[in-house]
Amino acid sequence: MIDWQNIQQTEPPLTRRVLSEYIISLIKSKEKPSALPDFPCHTQVVERNIKLVTQASKSVTSSTEKRKIQIATFDGICGLNKACQNDTGLIRTEYAMEDEISLEEERFSEVESFEYLGTTIFNTVSLELELNERLKNTNQAFHDSEIGKKVSLKKTKLSYIVQDGIAYYEKNYHYDVCRNQEFSLLIDESTDISVTQILAVVVRFFDEKKLDVVDALLDTIIVENGSAQGLYHAVTALMQEKNIPLSNIVGFGSDNCSTMMGAKSGFQTLLKKDVPGIFVMGCVCHSFSLCSSHAVKLLPPFLESFLKNVSSYFSRSSKRLNDFRSIQDTVKVAPHKIPKLAQTRWLSRGNVIKVILEQWDALLLYFQTESKVDLVDGASGIYKTMNNRGSKHMLVFLDYILQKVNSLNTEFQSEHFRLHVLHKMVSLEYANILNCFIEDDIMASFRLSEIDIMNKKCYKKLDELYLGGRAMALLRKEPLGVEVEKTFKTDCLNFLVELSRQIKQRFSLHEDGVIASLSILDPALALDPAKSPTSLVKLAISFPSIIPEKEMNDLDDEWRSFRNSKDITPIYNSIPEFWYKLRNIKDALGIPKFEKLPCFMTNLTILPHSSASVERVFSQVNLVKSKNTNSLKPYSVRDKLLAKQAITRGGFSSGDTWEPASELVKDVMDGICHKRYQKRLKDLQDSNKVTLKEVSEFENDPDLL
Template sequence: MEVPLKKKNYAQKYRKEWESLDEFQTWLKPLPGDDTKAFCSFCKAELLAKLVDLKRHVETKKHKQKMQIISGNQTIKFTAGEKFTNPKSRKAEGMLALYITEHSSVSCIDHLTDLVKLAFPDSKATDDLKMHRTKCTEVIKNVLAPHFVEELIEDIGQQKYRQYSLIIDESTDISTSKQLGIVIRYFSRKLKKVVSSFLSLEPLKTSDAVGIVEALFSCLQKYGLDKNKMVGLGTDNASVMTGINNGVFRILKNDIPNLILNRCTCHSLQLAVSHASEQTLPRNIEFLIRETYNWFSHSAKRKNEYQVIYETINCGESPLKILQVCDTRWLSIEPAVQRILAQWEELTLHFGLVRDRCYTADLLYSMYKDKSNYLYLLFLRSILNDVQIAVKTFESESANPLRLLNVLITLLRSVCNRILLPNVATTDKDFLNIDIDRNLNPVPYMGYLFESESERTSLTSDAVSAIKRRCIEFNVKLAKEIQQRLPTNYTVLELMSRLAPQTILCQGKDNSISELAKELGYNACKIDKILNQWHNICFVQWKNTNDVIKFWLEVDEHRNAAGINVFGELVDLAISALTLPHSNAGIERIFSVMNIVKNKLRNRMAGPLLNAIIFIRNRLKVTDAKCYNYELPQHVIAAIGKNTKYSYKIQPHPTTSSASASASSEVASASVNDDEVIEDITFDNLEL
């Protein structure tokens, strides 16, 4: 008997044409991810993509009831247009949004707006004042942030060649999202100074070098910045940033051959001190500093008991707080050691009185009674004081970049002169290459405080010799660590020092400026012009010879009889060199602001709002403006009253350039289906 063939099953696919039929057009949708099924938006049901099944579904009781309910509701259509509100009210709304951005969370605007209207009932600015958390959020993202982005791009664009440097670092926020922080350093002719301004917090898909470079190039494209105009890259000493084979700098170097890497000097000095102390000093020194802070940090009773003892000994003066050694703050050990040494006798007496209560107090008392620990801390204070001065100078935004070389030389001398033979280094640069082990001084001088206190102490000569030997080992290790970590920084600073007015106005100059021009990637033709201008600049009478920035601004504004700046190439070289970063302090400050803005109560804040708040805060700081005295332009005030500015995807301002419009829309845009954004602006139990 012949077996009949089994009928082949036919799978109908969804057809877009069905949506135009009268019986289907209001509810029929395709099912994402499956082209053999359809979706009823009224019943929230999945259907087979077959015409007969769809027609059967139309006749069901459930579908008819849903159709009847929905068809009975009226649909309100909103038209995007301009709200005819009082211009003074718009300005007041803009100022309130600026205040919220700079000082507090967005949820505060709900009460602040009502409070202002009640407090100033006679003011015309409060007539049409309507600002609450949803509108305030949209104004910050879609009006204020694009304005400040446009302002930054225009400020960078005023440069002839738009040279700039970037400072980058990665961090993790409170929601465990990996972020790449980017700060741009450029010369602002508008502000007449070198500016370090926040650029963006870019989310990282991967934390390796490739992911960081992709996020960096995406940011540069968003802001319309040419990557070939980047002259310097400032990073910390992490291997992912500075790795020889696959680091971020090595990958960027393939696209930007003349890019200069500037390792953060503050990070280098911090690592040098940490490694030297770990391998040479006794471990109980770290225990003493850490546990002294922990003893008082969580107990008000202990603080009060110690305060009574301190005031009794010091005639009513209150004690200073014992500081914590923090891993995220450079050389935080130095102020902690200062505080303990200043209160050594009082702390010894306090722990002697409470030693019977706790084993930790008894252990700390025995350490404070041991004079060897006191000698170790005296030595640490003397040497860390010099390192701390260098760190504070490099992290200062107002520091003269051409005088940083002297700071580094002074530090190298102070560290090496304690342990090396006198006159062993003929030049300052010799300290970077000298063999320390072969040139050790047999009788090193460890500082007046250490030497005088070691003579007065009751310790034996053998004990003092052992302490001194370990201090010498610490000094030797610190000098070697500095030699290993700072030669590249020294080379860049040495080249930059030739741009100082005192050097450039000398008549008997050599051609050493060409080395800096080669380092920055200038071709032979421009180097020849730079050398001619380098030798001719001393024949002009200049007024501002004491300030580096003012001097080069004067040179930039100089014109001859034909209205031509004959020192144009030399000015561009100087501006490019002055924008080189020497510390990661700028990006570390941004991360501090990020942790303040996005905290535990605001942990679901989305990226666009976080970027907008940090960007506005930073630009107000850079321009030395406040929320109450910053003058918003008229087109920004007018944009506050437009419905189009309160949507999640906005159109750029007509006067904005293409690069500025792209950056502005990126800062402001957020998908309406983004759960984090929806919760961020609607949930009452979350503080914005």
């Protein structure tokens, strides 16, 4: 309660500069004041500007790449717009690509937002809204271009060009590919921001235009039943609807959850019943992540809590970040942030440890000060852990081992063909890990697949363990004492044993196994008679879905002829390209020398090694369907991703001009795209029981595009 009689009273700021006579006259006349100063009563304007600054910061890329993207996008979009206006032909913009890159900044100064035109499609995938906003000003940006002056795209036209034009043809293109040639199936399911469960279907096939293996999004499916049976029914229903034979599937890849890879009732078991002989591979990257996660559980529990606490401590306060940057400047270390520790990020644990070790002195100094004032968020606990003997030693040891695992993880995240080096690279790192704790005579006497890593008689003594050069040096520089060092080395041994056990359990290390045999896909190895096998039968019988038994004789004859050929040189841009072009070699009569061999080897290169490409689809979904656009329907999100994929496939990502296909241009000119759009709205009307006007308003709502 305020006692107005006993406090000093002052005049309100609103009336401080207003004459008392004026106020008295207002009271008597009961008129509205007209001379009062205009003071703001809220801060909404500031909040709006903060939002604009946040959006603008996301669009920053290098100036050279922006120029390449601008010209490629503008050519394609303007061509479609000309088609909408029933003009004949596609007229390229008057700015050539090489001239575009060298243009001065002020040439685009009339419309600053045009910088964002191309990067919008390629980076954020929010096609309709962003392009519509940017294309409004193309008349000014290209004031001397006849095409630019005629551009007129509103939300409706741009929406159906993207969804019922570009995305429509992209879907049909890949449906045709899957109908007519072999491919591998990659799937995974996830839940988006609107709690909609989506199954992404990606196909891996050999692209005869690019002469390489590509991964492409085929479709996304809304999941109503998340069981293995439900997912399998959804995928097979899609294949049947699009007339894609299951027999064309030669490989299957996904993460290693029981729903997908269960031996009794998983997705892969159901698929094997319909497609006997299909090649199944759990995601290599996911397997490496699981190996390290299981091994870390054998370390002292304080370590994982320490990593989580440090990585999350600075995410709660900008003041803490600023204070830490000041200490970084004092200690003279790189101003790197501590990354977050996330179980779903394959490389996060190793990256967190690496940065903490890099920032160790700065962190120690910061938490020494912070522990005296912060009694809530655990600064004292973090500081105590950093001062415990052995904490830094354990992090240094983990940094050494996890970098080996993470390097393999990074290698196999590639969408290029890497299956032929899987056995070699995993075996090499597995041997390096075993060398840390297995006796040297055991390593020399047995093959890797024969070593019993659970037999303690094979272990080195604790004093002979190898923990990495940096950790060994730190033990000499900062001794831990007899008991603490014994405990530390025992923990390291347990970690190494469990990591090795997980790797051996999840990967085929047999030197004579199928994965090892795939190394002959390397042309240099295949052309060396001393290293390549004399027959392909052992490998071929493992892939009955690729080569039937009745063709074994022809395949083996061609392989033996290939090994003995002297005129074949291993010159190629990619391994799949080498084997595909082998069919072009002819004998003296002009008859192809190899028919079965190129087909067999090319199909082996489309076998999956990871599901990283599917994970990238979900990352793009999260970019399109954010908290501001969470009302977007799944089919709209899918069409945006397919439109981006089509533009990228047409050369957009490499800076080339994207020119729409002639069929797409014809459909736009003849109004067929618009008819598809109207049919789609009609279908929505029938299914959702809403009016056509409401559906149209939904499609054109800028907050949902």
